[in-house]
Amino acid sequence: PPKNPKKQWSLNDFEIGKPLGKGKFGRVYLAREVKSGFIVALKIIFKEQIEKYRLHHQLRREMEIQTSLRHPNVLRLYGWFHDEERIYLILEYAHGGELYRELRKTGRLSEKQAAIYIASLTQALAYCHEKHVIHRDIKPENLLLDHEGRLKIADFGWSVQSRSKRHTMCGTLDYLAPEMVENKAHDYAVDNWTLGILCYEFLYGVPPFEAERQTDTFRRIMKVDLSFPSTPDVSGEAKNLISQLLVKDSSKRLSLQKIMEHPWIIKNVT
Numbered sequence: 455p456p457k458n459p460k461k462q463w464s465l466n467d468f469e470i471g472k473p474l475g476k477g478k479f480g481r482v483y484l485a486r487e488v489k490s491g492f493i494v495a496l497k498i499i500f501k502e503q504i505e506k507y508r509l510h511h512q513l514r515r516e517m518e519i520q521t522s523l524r525h526p527n528v529l530r531l532y533g534w535f536h537d538e539e540r541i542y543l544i545l546e547y548a549h550g551g552e553l554y555r556e557l558r559k560t561g562r563l564s565e566k567q568a569a570i571y572i573a574s575l576t577q578a579l580a581y582c583h584e585k586h587v588i589h590r591d592i593k594p595e596n597l598l599l600d601h602e603g604r605l606k607i608a609d610f611g612w613s614v615q616s617r618s619k620r621h622t623m624c625g626t627l628d629y630l631a632p633e634m635v636e637n638k639a640h641d642y643a644v645d646n647w648t649l650g651i652l653c654y655e656f657l658y659g660v661p662p663f664e665a666e667r668q669t670d671t672f673r674r675i676m677k678v679d680l681s682f683p684s685t686p687d688v689s690g691e692a693k694n695l696i697s698q699l700l701v702k703d704s705s706k707r708l709s710l711q712k713i714m715e716h717p718w719i720i721k722n723v724t
């Protein structure tokens with residue numbers, strides 16, 4: 455018998471609820487699938503924006519990549535549909551919202567919480583990398599929390615299926631690895647660098663190479679101008695992990711496997 459064709463969704467299948475957030479190119483709403491009562495997040499993207507910025511292939515790639523990923527720390531993309539002027543992404547609803555709101559609220563995280571998030575991110579990235587997917591745009595805005603406070607990587611709008619080295623420039627400045635800043639060929643190790651950036655930001659409340667002007671941030675990234683303030687008092691193990699990730703030579707960055715075996719992770723996560 456023919457495989458039952460993928461359900462064709464339409465807006466009538468959903469009741470739209472409160473806005474959850476504004477992302478690039480469109481808003482996200484809470485929504486309920488009428489028949490099942492299943493709660494989702496519906497991301498609405500305007501076609502003319504996609505046309506204007508010529509992002510069709512990127513959006514298509516995101517669909518392909520995300521519908522094939524299944525991991526507890528990767529936000530699900532259940533499917534999508536479109537009408538005259540909009541494209542709708544049917545996403546897993548992350549009840550805890552955006553991680554960066556928690557970061558802004560509390561200023562910085564405890565070492566235990568930071569280590570738990572870094573371990574979750576590392577496991578999610580190890581899963582993505584074994585599926586040849588580099589996210590390339592890991593930043594607090596793309597990290598969501600579910601109802602149990604479990605971290606979910608979202609928005610694979612910049613990810614790529616990579617077997618060869620990549621060249622496309624993307625991502626926000628603070629989180630960019632040197633090889634991306636230099637627009638050089640880059641590979642999976644860019645996500646390892648970003649783990650170092652995030653670990654620093656979770657513990658100190660700001661990313662390590664933050665500067666007034668973009669040119670200064672670029673310069674600080676290229677120099678790996680890393681320094682640890684004396685307050686808050688962060689453990690030596692945490693600084694050790696960050697220093698092993700924020701390494702200019704991408705081949706010398708601590709591997710995802712080694713991150714999971716690092717004393718700071720072992721001490722705080724098991």
Ligand SMILES: Nc1ncnc(NCCc2cnc(NC(=O)Nc3cccc(C(F)(F)F)c3)s2)c1Br
Pocket residue numbers: 474475477478479482495497499504509510512513514516529543545546547548549550551552598608609610611612
């Ligand atoms: N509480 C919540 N629970 C669940 N989700 C929430 N927010 C949505 C998070 C996202 C997940 N995936 C996304 N994907 C894209 O946005 N993709 C996208 C969009 C435009 C253009 C492009 C492209 F054309 F550039 F590729 C790609 S946004 C929230 Br708040």
